[in-house]
Amino acid sequence: MTVSRPSVPAFATVPVAAIALSVGIVLTALSGRYGYHRDELYFLVAGDHLAWGYVDQPPLTPLLARISTAILGDPPMGLRVVATIAAALTVVVVALIAREFGSDRRAQILAAVCAAVSGFLLGTGHMVSTATFDLLAWMVIGLFAVRLLRTGDGRWWIALGLITGIALENKYLVVLPLAALLAAVLVVGPRSVLRSWWLVGGLAVAGIIAAPNLVWQATHDWPQLTVAGGISEDDGTENRIMFIPLQILQLSPFLVPLWIAGFLRLWRTPSLRWSRPVALAYPLLCVLVLALGGKSYYALPLLLILVAAGCQPTIDWVFRGSSRRVLVGAGLVLTALTSALFTLPVLPASAVNFVLPINAEQGEQLxxxxxxxxxxxxxxxxxxxxxxxxxxxxxxxxxxxxxxxxxxxxxxxxxxxxxxxxxxxxxxxxxxxxxxxxxxxxxxxxxxxxxxxxxxxxxxxxxxxxxxxxxxxxxxxxxxxxxxxxxxxxxxxxxx
Known part of the structure; x- marks a missing residue:
């Protein structure tokens, strides 16, 4: 059953596309500096041994690495084209999510800018990793889930099933935000979206797409569970201690006010009552990740959705005074500069030790x-x-x-x-x-x-x-x- 909801504003297509293109240009210009990350070297070999599964991951990232290098060659610049495209698309999806929350064109543009300058997006967009494509998949899942909640149209379950199945062929972590969203819907509603045969259809679509890798894992004694257990045992305590600081640092400290505003907007605004599960899902996901001893970035995609939600109240606040525009503009510039410094190869290679305490992945490219x-x-x-x-x-x-x-x-x-x-x-x-x-x-x-x-x-x-x-x-x-x-x-x- 389709529930009548307010229509969304027009999409700021041209400026959002320009921002996404700018991200692509910057990432391309820097993609040849330093060298391969250790994971990329692994993916190159995995791409030469294509299979339905690997000990530590499903097959999608090695497959994309194989496609990219087959077309563009295997220097880092050729390999990383697929990561650059994924990052640019993520910027667009974040703006679309902001639009779903009723944000006007200015707020959509701000959402695209916030995504573009965030450390997590730039860091994952710079190199090929499972997190690169996970972020894009999670954002698309977020877009479809928000649209399902906003419209009440059960047919969006099929789209959710499709992208979830694809995401499961990249990394199993996608089950965590989905579990958090489902639990949030059960707690605060609207539970009507769960009473639909379209949900069954979506689950079937996801299962069919994910089946080849699940069969591979099952026939190889689920080695990925062994890997995950080892990571949690080795790093679980450190991950829990650093969870909150890294949540702030990996996205950007300057974006904290926006995601707090986004949480409050979704939770308090009567016209957005249908979106309360999105707000609740983030703390639920944090509890789940902490319990499992997972890495802090596992929860960042939902945090980026809250940033998208917080752009409209930020825009409303900014346009009440010119000094506020200067403040927000300066914050975004500082975000861009610090994110680039800590996640992109902008420093001379000999100076990389400066950023390693915040982002050790920089050193793994040398x-x-x-x-x-x-x-x-x-x-x-x-x-x-x-x-x-x-x-x-x-x-x-x-x-x-x-x-x-x-x-x-x-x-x-x-x-x-x-x-x-x-x-x-x-x-x-x-x-x-x-x-x-x-x-x-x-x-x-x-x-x-x-x-x-x-x-x-x-x-x-x-x-x-x-x-x-x-x-x-x-x-x-x-x-x-x-x-x-x-x-x-x-x-x-x-x-x-």
Whole structure:
């Protein structure tokens, strides 16, 4: 049944499109600075091993990486085109969400600007990651959910099912905001949207689209649950402690008044009573993420929806005095500058340590060619007659991805690793009984015990004094595996 609701204002198509295009231009201009992120190196290899699932993720992001590099080549700029497009589209969707809340053209433009200058959007838009496409999917889900609540038209369940199914092929986290929204609707209504066969249809659509990956996970003993459990166990306490500070910092401290205004507007405005579940969903999602020990950014998409809702009261406040316009304008400029500083490669690479306490991902885009060159130097010290039987074994997927990408330039063989899905691509053959060149972030005697007598032969130096995870990585030469690789391999598999 369709409920009569007030119509929405006209959409500010041209200015919003211009803002989205500006974001695309900035991201494109900066996409070639620094280098690949460790996750991107992993996605490049995963894209060469397309499957319906991977140990730690569904298939969509590796597929998009494969498509982008197949068309535009595999330098960072070519790989990141899909991320740039996703970020630009997210800006448009945020403005559309503001429009659904009855915001006029000025408020829609402000919503687009707030999205465009937010640290989370710029950071995820700069590089290919599952969070990049998660953000866009969550915003589209938010748009369809708000439209469902506003119109009461159950047919929007089908659209929600479609985008949810696609989102599930990227990351399972989408179930968290959906669960929060559903719980909020049950608490404050309108519950009438749940009494519809269209809901059943939407669930069916989502299930059909997500089924291939769910089947893959089920037939591989749900490794993604193992990965998630390990992440929560290792990082859960830190994630809980830093949850509130990072909620503020990752979006931008200057946007806090807007999302508070958005929450209050949705909760208090009689004409927007139908949108109260959207306001309630955010604190419910925060409680859920904190209980699971999840990362702070899991809740940021719903926070961005609240920012969109807060743009109309902000515009109304601004136009009551010229000094207020200056204040808001200055805040947006400062937001843009600080977001760019902490999320985009605008600093010289040698100065990246300055931003690492806030955004460690900046450092993970540096040092990979140097790591590969260090491993190559150690490899070339092996006697030529031993190299045919020798193996390069990387401790994590970033190292393995870097060696796969840059190794051919140094005539290195393909690397092996037991980390995440690298463990399936495949194990070294049992005929490789020669030396093993280990790449370890930190030397671990219990780990090295699988490879006989070991001696460190090199230390990785990125040459920039950047304090990232791979700085001072040890390159260790071992006499060989203590057992046949096929026997040893299950002991080398790591899920986190």
């Amino acid at each position: 040092g990979w060619p140097e790591l590969t060159a260090t491993v190559a130097t150690a490899w070339n010290q092996l006697p030529a007659e031993q190299r045919d039987r020798a193996v390069i074994f990387a401790g994590n997927y970033g190292q393995a991805g870097a060696l796969a990408r840059y190794g051919p330039d140094h005539d290195l063989p393909a690397p092996y690793s037991g980390h995440m899905s690298f463990a399936d691509w495949p194990a070294p053959p049992d005929t490789q009984t020669g030396p093993v060149l280990l790449v370890e972030q930190e030397r671990t005697p219990s780990y090295e015990a699988h490879f006989g007598r070991c001696e460190q032969v090199a230390t990785v130096d990125n040459g920039l004094d950047v304090d990232n995870e791979e700085q001072d990585t040890a390159v260790v030469l071992c006499t060989g595996p203590t057992e046949a690789w096929s026997t040893l391999w299950p002991n080398l598999r790591r899920y986190y």
